[in-house]
Amino acid sequence: MNDTHALALLRLLAEDGEVSPARAAKRLGLGASELNRLLVAMGNDPRYDGLDLVERVATPHRDGMREQLRLTARGQALCTDASQGGGA
Template structure:
């Protein structure tokens, strides 16, 4: 996982949560598969040692990204 891309994603979500994965991938110049790998590392899934900083929520057909409480605290102190 690229630390720079992870930080860029966290900063983007700290500024504006609830963005779709497609919009975030475009804004960060990532393919969807690259973004999914990043979300696996930053997500809550303990099977993949996820950091529990970002969560995905379904909104009909779209998947939206939000910071978890832990992610918000981290961004607030950074």
């Protein structure tokens, strides 16, 4: 996992709330497969032992359901702590 991309994704989600995977990939300059690998590492899927910082959620859209990315409670806490000058 590229730390620069991971931090950029956390910053993007902290600032924008929810974003689509396509928009996240475009804003981070990543291909779809690169973003998926990053999401596995940072995600909350118990099958992959991720960091539980980012989750995929289905939200209603005019054409049905749309996948969005957002911070988990753990991810929000981490970003809040970092923005307040806290550290690990």
